[in-house]
Every structure is written in structure tokens, then in C-alpha cells.
Amino acid sequence: MTTNQNSAPVTPTPAPETPLRPEAEVLAQARRRSRRSFIGLGLAGLAGLGGWKWLISQPDDSGIPHPLRQALDANGRLSQAYFKETRLAPEFARSRAKDPRVNGRIGLAEELDPAAWRLRVQGYGAGKTQEFTLADIQALPKVEMTTELKCIEGWSIVVHWAGARLSDFLARYPLATRSGRPADPLNPPADLAPYVGMQTPDEKYYVGLDIASALHPQTLLCYEMNGAPLTAAHGAPLRLVTPLKYGIKHLKRIGTIAFADTRPKDYWAELGYDWNAGH
Missing domain, CATH: 3.90.420.10 (Oxidoreductase, molybdopterin-binding domain)
Structure with a gap:
């Protein structure tokens, strides 16, 4: 804020608020993230299962x-x-x-x-x-x-x-x-x-x-x-x-x-x- 001896303080103009995103758009993005997480966890599980099967198949x-x-x-x-x-x-x-x-x-x-x-x-x-x-x-x-x-x-x-x-x-x-x-x-x-x-x-x-x-x-x-x-x-x-x-x-x-x-x-x-x- 700037002032001088002969003028009143100048108040800054507030920044405009970010508009809220439509609910449908938020839900769609959440579904995409959920699918990616599910696929990632599934692949990790399959890799772990494959590793375990390989491990127990090795000679004692x-x-x-x-x-x-x-x-x-x-x-x-x-x-x-x-x-x-x-x-x-x-x-x-x-x-x-x-x-x-x-x-x-x-x-x-x-x-x-x-x-x-x-x-x-x-x-x-x-x-x-x-x-x-x-x-x-x-x-x-x-x-x-x-x-x-x-x-x-x-x-x-x-x-x-x-x-x-x-x-x-x-x-x-x-x-x-x-x-x-x-x-x-x-x-x-x-x-x-x-x-x-x-x-x-x-x-x-x-x-x-x-x-x-x-x-x-x-x-x-x-x-x-x-x-x-x-x-x-x-x-x-x-x-x-x-x-x-x-x-x-x-x-x-x-x-x-x-x-x-x-x-x-x-x-x-x-x-x-x-x-x-x-x-």
C-alpha cells in the first residue's frame, strides 16, 4: 500500500476468485484416477504373485x-x-x-x-x-x-x-x-x-x-x-x-x-x- 502526505491510502484490488469446477468434471477426473490406481495395484499384485510363484518354484x-x-x-x-x-x-x-x-x-x-x-x-x-x-x-x-x-x-x-x-x-x-x-x-x-x-x-x-x-x-x-x-x-x-x-x-x-x-x-x-x- 502506498501513501503520501496529502492523499488517503490506496487499497489494493482483491484478486478474482478461481471459479468452482463443475461437479461432473470433478467426478469424471476422480473416476479416471481411481481406474489408474486400480490398474496399478492390479499390476503390482500380479508382479508380486509372479515373483512368489518363481520363488517357490526354485530348488530347495x-x-x-x-x-x-x-x-x-x-x-x-x-x-x-x-x-x-x-x-x-x-x-x-x-x-x-x-x-x-x-x-x-x-x-x-x-x-x-x-x-x-x-x-x-x-x-x-x-x-x-x-x-x-x-x-x-x-x-x-x-x-x-x-x-x-x-x-x-x-x-x-x-x-x-x-x-x-x-x-x-x-x-x-x-x-x-x-x-x-x-x-x-x-x-x-x-x-x-x-x-x-x-x-x-x-x-x-x-x-x-x-x-x-x-x-x-x-x-x-x-x-x-x-x-x-x-x-x-x-x-x-x-x-x-x-x-x-x-x-x-x-x-x-x-x-x-x-x-x-x-x-x-x-x-x-x-x-x-x-x-x-x-x-
Whole structure:
């Protein structure tokens, strides 16, 4: 707006309003857009269906189509490359800990007398099998940690665990080497077994770990959860906890441990999941 000392302000002329479009024209344009969207979605659906049919038509590799197996193997290689003995899973305030849901009862169907339970460990190579009581495990240094239990189903929960490091067990009982040398994770002996397998007492559930994951400082032979002894549903009297792996590796009710030169069998890997199961 412009003014001078001797004249009144000049008010700008408002711009003319855009005329409304006829209703018929608006509806016609909406119909055209709807048809284009419908055709686009239909083509995308057909492409997705064709891709799925192609995928399931591919030869199986360890129980799943080969392209998916390649993707899982790539994830496994990435997980292994990212793994370090010094890389720790995040820990949380103990006040955040909650009881996890009971997820999976395979290997837990039979009644078990905790007093009669024994952990059987097959020494590497020609080593004999030794048996251990829960008291033997509890005599090792007790380690407590509050970490996140992650499930492949997509949920997670913070849990407080207590038990003995598997590395401390194998230092006290050197069953993972042919020579009987302790399994020092910082200075691994040349004859250290590359893999370890674990099974429930009934042998119906089983997992395999590479030895580096087994000797990780957060991998526990766990006998307490959230300040109380394990319940039967959560793996009493002893379970595996390894927080850099998904829950499918956290074997409940450990019955036997054995060492191997090749990858041990793994329940979920046999059904097509990633053997490493790291995150």
C-alpha cells in the first residue's frame, strides 16, 4: 500500500476468485484416477504373485527355496563379520526386567527331577563324557546381567539373568580342547574345538554354536531369572543365555554338551532358519 502526505491510502484490488469446477468434471477426473490406481495395484499384485510363484518354484536348499537360503547365508556372514569377543549386548537397569512369555515347549514335555538332573559333557576328540551337578555350576563365579531377549517373531523383553559363564566352565573343566588346555577366549588354543552343540535331555531340541559365540563373556549357563531359580517352563534347572543371538538359540533345560569339527545340528536351522541366528 502506498501513501503520501496529502492523499488517503490506496487499497489494493482483491484478486478474482478461481471459479468452482463443475461437479461432473470433478467426478469424471476422480473416476479416471481411481481406474489408474486400480490398474496399478492390479499390476503390482500380479508382479508380486509372479515373483512368489518363481520363488517357490526354485530348488530347495536346506529346506527353503535357494534364493531365500542365499539371503539367510548372507545375513549369517554379516553377523559373523560383525561379531567380536569385545562386542557386548546392551545392558539395562534391573528395574526394567520382566518375565518373558513361555515361548516353545519342545524338549520340556517330560517330567524332570532337578535333584537327579546331570549335565553330561562329551570331551572334544576322544575325551570321555563327564557329568556335573547344578551345584558344580553354581560353584563357578556367578555372573548377573540384564539384557534384552529378542525373538525371531519380532518381540523382545528385558530380562535379568544369573549363572556361570560358559567360558569359565570350560576354563575350570577343559573339555573343549584335545590337549586338555583351558579354552581361553582371548588366547584360544590351537586345538580348540570350532563348534559346540547342546541338546535337551530327551534330545528333541538342540542348538549349535560356533566356539567364539560359546566363549563370549555374555554367554551363560543360566540357573536364575529375575532373581529366582528357573521354572520348568523357562528351562530349569539350567538353560543357555546368549544375548547376541535370537531366542531360538537359548536352549532350555540343557542335558548334554558336545564339541565338534563341523556345524552341529540345529533344530530351527533344519526348518530353514539361519544357523547363526545372530543380531
